[in-house]
Amino acid sequence: QQLYAQPRSQLPPEVQQALRDSTGSHIVVLTAVTPDPSTSDGARQILSQIRSQEVPGGDVLVTGETAIDQDLVDFVLDHVPAAVGFVIATTLVILFLLTGSVLLPIKAVLSNLVSISASFGALVWIFQDGHLAGALGFTPQSIDPAVPVLLFATVFGLSMDYEVLLVTRIQEAYRATGDNARAVVSGLARSGRLITAAAAIMVVVFLAFASSQIVLIKAIGLGLSLAILLDATLIRALVVPSVMRLLGDANWWAPKPLRWVHDRLSGRSIA
Template sequence: MLRPGAAASRTVGDALRERFPADLSGSMEVVVQQDGRGALDPAALSAYANTLSRLPDVARVDYALGTVVRGSRTAPPNATSVRFRAAGDDLLQVVPAVDYASTQARALVHATRALPAPSGSTVLVGGAPAVLVDGRSAIGDRLPLALGLIVLATFVLLFLFTGSVLLPVKAILLNGLCTCAVFGAAVWIFSDGHLSGLLDFTPGPLDTSMPVLLFCIAFGLSMDYEVFLLSRIKEVRDTGASNVEAVATGLARVGRIVSTAAALLAVTFVAFATSSVRFIQMFGVGTALAIVLDATLIRGVLVPAFMRVAGGANWWAPGPLRALHRRFGLHEHVEDVPQPVAPPPAPRDSATADTPVRSSD
């Protein structure tokens, strides 16, 4: 079986990163659209290309008039240069000297977009670095709304289930703590390069979509375990038990179920770490770590400790919310099972009843 580190694609990728400063696969595509008719003035286009080539971390700029490096033309146009011009628009290929996913590449995208466009034209910046910048921006713009909806829905559902204001807040904070720990471990392993020898991957920046995916899965599984535990604690509490007794009994009842489910899921996701694809490895290790942390440290230690310290405040809610919970809350109803009715005693015969019983000698 071919090891991932010995694959030809991996060897070529390592050679490109280590020996060649220019990254063609991560180049930026700069399109200069003429507002009027006709092509852009060659002098203005050349001046704009020279300015681009002087930006930090730019290896070279290829366009219809040749190749420019640090403001100096190093190669004249050739037969393939016609591909940089079409229908009056010009394409400039900016080849960065750094990895397209690096911080320097993202800074290069912002610097390129900040440059003034040639007179009478509009500049559009694309390519792998620009896609990464735009993707991060889109996620960042929508992230507060998404987090707000998740927190609101979680709070409402847990309140309707428990009738408490404190328990939903506790669940959200502890689940967020678990997610942050997973993010830190993912950076430590896959970005900083720890365990790269064991898992056989090349360290690099985290994929933009990976934190979102890990958050959704880790938060959802954590909330499942939270509901399992709270349901048993509330069940004992509703029978009139004290807070301490309810927490201890509920944890004892559900602990084995949560531990078994977590072990099964963790083993399944750890299997993804055997993949030769770094994205799949990150997904498997991150999810398995989130499950193990939640089932052990969060559910087994922090949740019982918090509820023990909070005491009766665990089940507190203001008067209006208590009334709302009594009206719309989620309750576990136990159906009344009819008890079997004993048959009436058989009527005794009057003659038999009046006849005295004679004992035998």
């Protein structure tokens, strides 16, 4: 304020030129410089302090990498709950129409969220905390807001694909035998190699992305490969069959109104 209050004729020539370049009749442009990276907590704190300033008779507007990144994060946080809710609700409905079960769609969504959450945790540990920065050749930094969005959409879709392959084989065996325990064993045996082969191909493809020198692509590739590896080896091969074995015939239960809806749409009973 003292700088702008002084007569410009008393200022050094280079300062006068800088003021002419940064001021207009209704605007003043100021540059905030910080040694911190644009996505660091320090830079975001400075951004928050600037935006909290009140100028009588005017508005404070901020641009730059930090402001754009923060605006993107805020936008994602505002819209992600609705998007995630839509995906989960749609998945529950489609899986119910496929299986006629109430519990299996819920179990499928929860198991998918486990895989996704584990991949998010791994990315934070690797890229944000920087535990493998030396081995992977990058500088520790905050995770780009686009990464979790892309990971959620891709991993949820691929994981649900494996879930459908497994559950439909188990359901076919259950309809044929009426024995849930035997159906789980038969379904896993019939679909296990297919799921493993499909997952192995995807892991190799995503690991190729992880070799990129661009941190964003590296994070997406590594996150996807870890999520698919975990999903195929632990979730689909161990957790899902174990849960279905423990649930027994309750796997295929549905309230009478929903059972009627499923039977009318599919033309056959649950079992």
